Amino acid sequence: MPDLKTAPAVNADVAALPFEAALKELETIVAKLERGDVALEESIDIYTRGEALKARCDALLKQAEARIEKITLGADGKPTGAVPLDVDK
Numbered sequence: 058m059p060d061l062k063t064a065p066a067v068n069a070d071v072a073a074l075p076f077e078a079a080l081k082e083l084e085t086i087v088a089k090l091e092r093g094d095v096a097l098e099e100s101i102d103i104y105t106r107g108e109a110l111k112a113r114c115d116a117l118l119k120q121a122e123a124r125i126e127k128i129t130l131g132a133d134g135k136p137t138g139a140v141p142l143d144v145d146k
Contacts, residue, residue: 068109076117083110 071079086107089095095103126139 068106071106071109071113074110074113076114076121079110079113079117083107083114086110 074082086103089103090100090107123141126141128139129137131137
């Protein structure tokens, strides 16, 4: 079983990955695990890395959502400003 104390150090590079790179690596890990053709120890290691990659992707998506704004228009149809996009509607 992997040493849980060293797992964060092994995955330290994940925090610097751009969204696309993290997602691509996560997709590769999922495919390997779905095929089931990796040893148990490697499965545990890559699953742990997959969890870190998923968390990175989630954090980057939340940051992007926070930056997206909706342009507001006045009665004359001209932009009057911007408000946060309500992603729940």
